[in-house]
Amino acid sequence: MNLFANLKTRGNFVITHEDIDRAHDRARVLAARSRGNWFSRFRLLWLLIGPGILVMLGENDGPSMLAYAATGAKFGIGFFLPFIVLTFVMAIVVQEMTVRLGAATQRGHAELIFERFGPFWGWFSMIDLGIGNFLTLITEFIAIRAGLGFFGVPPWAAVLAALALLYTALMTHRYWTWERITLAIAAFNLVFIPVALLTHPDWHSVGHAFASWQPLPRMEQDTLLIVLADIGATVTPWMLFFQQSATVDKGMTRRDVGFGRVDTALGAALAAAAALATVIATTPLFTHHMSAEHFQAAEFAQALRPLIGNVGASLFALGMVEAGMVACVTISLSSAYAFGEVAARPHSLNLPVRQGKAFYSVVFLLAVLAALIVLIPGLPLVYVVLVVNVIAVLAMPPALAFLFLLANDRELMGDVVSPTWANVLAAAVVVFLIAAGVMFGISVIAPHLFAASPR
Amino acid sequence: MNAGQKMRTPLSPSDEELVLSALEPDQLAEAKKQRIPRRSLRKSELLVLWFLRVYLLFMIFVVVYQAWSGTH
Numbered sequence: 001m002n003l004f005a006n007l008k009t010r011g012n013f014v015i016t017h018e019d020i021d022r023a024h025d026r027a028r029v030l031a032a033r034s035r036g037n038w039f040s041r042f043r044l045l046w047l048l049i050g051p052g053i054l055v056m057l058g059e060n061d062g063p064s065m066l067a068y069a070a071t072g073a074k075f076g077i078g079f080f081l082p083f084i085v086l087t088f089v090m091a092i093v094v095q096e097m098t099v100r101l102g103a104a105t106q107r108g109h110a111e112l113i114f115e116r117f118g119p120f121w122g123w124f125s126m127i128d129l130g131i132g133n134f135l136t137l138i139t140e141f142i143a144i145r146a147g148l149g150f151f152g153v154p155p156w157a158a159v160l161a162a163l164a165l166l167y168t169a170l171m172t173h174r175y176w177t178w179e180r181i182t183l184a185i186a187a188f189n190l191v192f193i194p195v196a197l198l199t200h201p202d203w204h205s206v207g208h209a210f211a212s213w214q215p216l217p218r219m220e221q222d223t224l225l226i227v228l229a230d231i232g233a234t235v236t237p238w239m240l241f242f243q244q245s246a247t248v249d250k251g252m253t254r255r256d257v258g259f260g261r262v263d264t265a266l267g268a269a270l271a272a273a274a275a276l277a278t279v280i281a282t283t284p285l286f287t288h289h290m291s292a293e294h295f296q297a298a299e300f301a302q303a304l305r306p307l308i309g310n311v312g313a314s315l316f317a318l319g320m321v322e323a324g325m326v327a328c329v330t331i332s333l334s335s336a337y338a339f340g341e342v343a344a345r346p347h348s349l350n351l352p353v354r355q356g357k358a359f360y361s362v363v364f365l366l367a368v369l370a371a372l373i374v375l376i377p378g379l380p381l382v383y384v385v386l387v388v389n390v391i392a393v394l395a396m397p398p399a400l401a402f403l404f405l406l407a408n409d410r411e412l413m414g415d416v417v418s419p420t421w422a423n424v425l426a427a428a429v430v431v432f433l434i435a436a437g438v439m440f441g442i443s444v445i446a447p448h449l450f451a452a453s454p455r
Numbered sequence: 456m457n458a459g460q461k462m463r464t465p466l467s468p469s470d471e472e473l474v475l476s477a478l479e480p481d482q483l484a485e486a487k488k489q490r491i492p493r494r495s496l497r498k499s500e501l502l503v504l505w506f507l508r509v510y511l512l513f514m515i516f517v518v519v520y521q522a523w524s525g526t527h
Contacts, residue, residue, distance in 0.1 A: 014485050015470070015471060015474050015483065015485075016483075016484045016485070018484045019474050019478060019482075019483050019484055020470050020473065020474055022477075022478060022482065023470075023473045023474040023476075023477040023478050024473065024477075026477040026478055026482075027473060027476070027477040030476075030477060105491075106479075106481045106482055106486075106487060107487065107491070112491070115490055115491040115492075115493065116491055116493065116494050117493070117494065117496060118493055121504065124508065128511070251478070251482055253479055253482070344488070346484070348484070383522050383525065383526070387518050387521075387522055390518055391515070391518060394510075394511055394514040394515065394518070395511060397507050397510065397511070398504070398507040398508060398510075398511050401503055401504055401507055405496075405500065409494065411494075412491070434510065437510070437514050440514075440517075441513070441514055441517045444517050444518075444520065444521045445517065
């Protein structure tokens, strides 16, 4: 039985402003689909991409890019290049389920957990999401502050500029316009590719690393911290909530699931390219034996300046600003969508301010609060940056359990219920994440077990 | 006055026609207010969810311990 087959007819519903805006977007999709030639298919792809690319490039955020930069500076080219690609494959497996869930149910992730499994489990998920999102949001403002600090912009001006950009993007009151503006900003994440090229990478070593996963890093606590940080740089709970809500807000339906998959894979490919480029860009710090522990964005850019010049270092710092900025938008939105779904308040980027007061307020209040925390002098924020990705990895298995249950719920999903291959891959991701978390836990509790291992 | 009532503004016939032709019934904002029936979790599912909850709490403790030992 499909739970959505028995909805009342349209005549019984009030048509809202949100519906009209979404209908305009969907009309273009339907028109492109009706033509059926190659150009129309390309146009259909153009119209339907968005949530997947945004979630993947959004997750290439401040702490993620710092994790990749630290990876390159500490380990150089080797095991971590193919490992990062593997983490993006995991991200595709997980995020693809949210596309199907959103398209099949037209509900956000938080709403589905609350309604299907009850408030007890719903609140657990919301607490995980809320804490993780807020800590991550703080780190995005740290990245923005540090990145703009490289150009001499004072911290207050940096966070004010970020808040102004967030405001401008949201005040379009149209999902489509917001999505295209944010996609344009997110494309700047690829700036790490020219930075990597400026370092004149050893392509033979890059090829060897992908072919052999060598050289392997020493098994010690720092390595496991980087492993977890790199995993947390690609798979995190907010991504599940954001992509499902954005899929619904965009108006994607079951017929669009194929394009949603392409969107997700394309986003993963672009984000992986930027991540690998960041590792390669900071590899000269490894080859020159420069200690990069506890570096923030500006320090990486400053350390790279003698090696790749002013332009390269400036691009690196700008990339960090972009990483923080896009994530600031997407993470605040994932919290606001979840809040609206749970509190049964209107939650859409197609809402005028008057009707979406609560939704827009959550986005801004969270961003302003995170920005203010970053401006408090003397706070040990570096620890937040270090642990935020680790917390994301640890919170992922419980979040994936709900995703797994929902994506296998035949009453909800109908013909897009998870196939066996998707379940096997999802189970493998959960086992991998738990194993990585347990290994990290052992390395903290009993560090001597790892310290003596040979290279 | 709730949000739904505020949105009851007169629609132009073209807007109404557009919405009716472009959106599926369950895509309408009002349709999304219909609740989805609760599903009871099986014992095995509850066991997994509780295991993962305990795992998360324990691991958060480990992270806090690591951060604390890092600062000292």
